[in-house]
Amino acid sequence: MASRNLPPKQRKTAIIWGSFAAIALRVVLTIIAVILLAIPYIRTIGALLLIFIGIKLLTDEESKEEMKGSSDIFTAIRTIVIADLIMSLDNVLAVAAASKGSLLLLILGLAISVPIIIAGSQLLVWVMKKFPFFVYIGAGLIAFTAGEMINGDRKVAPLLYNFAGHEDKLAKLNDVSVAELNSVDIPASVLNIPVSLELVLPIVLIAIVCGLGFLIKRRKTAKAE
Numbered sequence: 390m391a392s393r394n395l396p397p398k399q400r401k402t403a404i405i406w407g408s409f410a411a412i413a414l415r416v417v418l419t420i421i422a423v424i425l426l427a428i429p430y431i432r433t434i435g436a437l438l439l440i441f442i443g444i445k446l447l448t449d450e451e452s453k454e455e456m457k458g459s460s461d462i463f464t465a466i467r468t469i470v471i472a473d474l475i476m477s478l479d480n481v482l483a484v485a486a487a488s489k490g491s492l493l494l495l496i497l498g499l500a501i502s503v504p505i506i507i508a509g510s511q512l513l514v515w516v517m518k519k520f521p522f523f524v525y526i527g528a529g530l531i532a533f534t535a536g537e538m539i540n541g542d543r544k545v546a547p548l549l550y551n552f553a554g555h556e557d558k559l560a561k562l563n564d565v566s567v568a569e570l571n572s573v574d575i576p577a578s579v580l581n582i583p584v585s586l587e588l589v590l591p592i593v594l595i596a597i598v599c600g601l602g603f604l605i606k607r608r609k610t611a612k613a614e
Contacts, residue, residue: 404514408510432545436538436539439538440535442471443531444528444598444605446468446602447525447599447606448602448605525602528598532591532598533594536591544576547562547576547578549579550578550584551582552584555584
């Protein structure tokens with residue numbers, strides 16, 4: 390999505406370098422994942438950044454003037470790296486656990502994903518060029534991920550939801566056993582929403598991102614005309 394408005398040659402360059410940079414950063418992030426994910430509210434902060442990225446990607450329009458290659462490429466690469474870094478917060482923790490402490494397995498596993506990301510990115514760019522509406526599907530997936538990240542924040546989720554009767558979910562959220570829940574500092578719920586409705590938040594964020602993106606883009610188009 391970040392590279393779709395670039396000329397074909399620059400688009401390929403942005404995807405390749407953006408993907409390699411994202412993978413390199415993911416290796417570093419995976420190594421420090423346990424520390425990073427233990428920081429309170431980090432998932433929610435990342436989710437808010439994803440919401441911003443989703444709206445920005447929807448409202449970025451192809452310039453009718455001649456593009457400045459270097460500037461546009463670096464902007465696309467930066468967006469690719471930031472989006473991948475944020476969206477991989479939960480994923481890297483699972484990868485770190487699967488590698489069982491082996492740095493070699495960790496790097497090899499992540500390196501294998503490079504060609505998958507590059508090939509998938511090229512395919513998605515073609516689909517979005519052919520069917521522009523798919524851009525909204527991509528933004529919707531970003532918004533859904535943001536909602537899931539908020540729901541997975543051990544400090545924020547208890548403020549939103551009532552986990553009564555779902556102590557197993559609360560224990561998993563805090564990475565402890567049900568028996569150890571009493572030893573964990575869990576904030577009292579403010580909104581008291583039944584945890585069975587946790588999918589409502591990602592759906593609401595999809596509507597917000599796609600709706601705001603559509604309105605902002607339409608306003609920009611009206612001003613240009």
